[in-house]
Amino acid sequence: MTEHRILIVSHGHPDQSKGGAEVAAYNLFKEYERQGLDTVFLARTDLPSHGGSAFSTVNSDREILFHTHMSDFFLFQSGCKKHVWQEFRALLQRYKPTVVHFHHYIHMGLELIREVRNTLPDTRIIMTLHEYLAICANNGQMVKPGKQMKLCYKSSPTDCGRCFPERSPADFFLREKYIKSIFNLVDMFVSPSQFLIDRYKAWGIPEEKMVVVENGQPEVQTLAPRPLVEGETRGRFAFFGQINPFKGVDVLLEAFKLLPEDARERVHLDIHGSNLEGQPEEFQEKIHRLLENLGDVVTLHGSYESHELGRLMEQTDWVIIPSVWWENSPMVIQETFNHGRPMIGSDIGGIVEKIIDGVNGYCFRSGSSNSLKQAILKACGENENWNLVTSDISKPLSIGECSRIHLSIY
Known part of the structure; x- marks a missing residue:
């Protein structure tokens, strides 16, 4: 197997933000580390940095906090361009990863993906998609704004313009073109569900660039049933x-x-x-x-x-x-x-x-x-x-098997 240097990029560290995507990214990093693979975890944080530095470490020098932010949540653009073309570029040049696995781009900026391709043209770029942010400007939920929370089945510049009348259909057309120009730089997209892949396929991502891999779980003992008192039901x-x-x-x-x-x-x-x-x-x-x-x-x-x-x-x-x-x-x-x-x-x-x-x-x-x-x-x-x-519950994909599948994708 190729000896990889793996950089995992997450929009948060689970010590500070306990969302599923952050946990999934960190679990994968810890499993690579357990296997002795050369890997670094880069997690965005909104905590203030010491002395204005873009980076600091937590737990070990292999877990790096990225003190950055976005200024444009419509186009997912970095709020500090210098963090992209100077600090992040220097990190890439120093570590020289053979794989950069993005578990998100929000709060950091899509420009990071282009920076990887420009700085290290031969590095594999993998992105795990966790929701529909690229498709939907309503927090990536594909739910219509308003109290009714009506589900959205397919996006289009015209429909999105109706959801956000302060922006024109042309704004959404250009937004889609811009995001797709960045996504074109990605070698493979990973999704934990087929449903999400189908949504991105309908949006225009080639099916051959997408693969389903469930989020791996650490091995734990199956819990015994909760003890019941006489006459109690499982409530x-x-x-x-x-x-x-x-x-x-x-x-x-x-x-x-x-x-x-x-x-x-x-x-x-x-x-x-x-x-x-x-x-x-x-x-x-x-x-x-x-x-x-x-x-x-x-x-x-x-x-x-x-x-x-x-x-x-x-x-x-x-x-x-x-x-x-x-x-x-x-x-x-x-x-x-x-x-x-x-x-x-x-x-x-x-x-x-x-x-x-x-x-x-x-x-x-x-x-x-x-x-x-x-x-x-x-x-x-x-x-x-x-x-x-x-009696019919099956154990989910283990983190060990999940890591092996990812390594084959790399």
């Missing part, structure tokens, strides 16, 4: 992740509010999530109002560390992912199955590639609190339902 539900309008936590709480009184006495929901305070005030008020109405049925725990996940899952029967946008491949699905717990999830996007209704969990109609209510009632109705779906 402990949990949500793990960011609390924002796209994640459907309001739909989840409304579903529990719709449960009959006798069912509410048999269930409990634990919400392990952060960033509620950073959401629009109207959304925050809605969530707090629902929490108040549900009383002891729901417990809001706040954020958690990755190493705490197993302990939290031990007291969980079902994990719910109620997203209202086209999720690609939420890390929580692989994490949940890795620990041997079944899931209840929205029937859209990459979610239905992972959660097979009636096999390893249940699906419900996205955005419908009534449909989710029915799934919850089914889940906690008979313990045999839990035993049935749990």
Whole structure:
């Protein structure tokens, strides 16, 4: 096998930002490191640097923080060009990676990709796509702006102009041309779901430049079933992740509010999530109002560390992912199955590639609190339902196998 020098670029370090993409990038880096491969992890941070330097290190000299930012979120352009053509270029010239694997470009700038191609013409450029930012200017969600959060099925300059009337269709046409000119420099795109590949294929990325590779998981012991008291059903539900309008936590709480009184006495929901305070005030008020109405049925725990996940899952029967946008491949699905717990999830996007209704969990109609209510009632109705779906849970792709697939792509 070719001896690679691998530079992994992420838009955040999981010590500071706990999104799925950051964790996926870091897990891959740590696995390469465990295998003794020559690899460096470059993660963007918004923390101030010491003495104005663009770079600092964390944990080891192989984990570098990039103190930079973007000034243009429409075109994903760097807010400090000097960081691109001087500091980042110097890093490339010093380390001379044979592979640069981008797990994101947001908060850093698309120019980094062109800088790699200009500075090291023979270096392989790989990009893992985690959402639809290049296609959709609405935070890459492919959801129409507004309270209805209507799903978008296909972008076009005209349609995007309707979503953002302050910009013309010509702006979106030129945006697409610019982003594609950068994407043309990428040798291979990796996606954790076929759904996302299909979206980018429809947008114009050649199918032969895209490959599905699931986010690898560390090997953990499958958890034993939660002990039950006599007559108890499996009614402990949990949500793990960011609390924002796209994640459907309001739909989840409304579903529990719709449960009959006798069912509410048999269930409990634990919400392990952060960033509620950073959401629009109207959304925050809605969530707090629902929490108040549900009383002891729901417990809001706040954020958690990755190493705490197993302990939290031990007291969980079902994990719910109620997203209202086209999720690609939420890390929580692989994490949940890795620990041997079944899931209840929205029937859209990459979610239905992972959660097979009636096999390893249940699906419900996205955005419908009534449909989710029915799934919850089914889940906690008979313990045999839990035993049935749990018996068909397969272990997700391991991080070791994931790394081997990536090395073959490199």
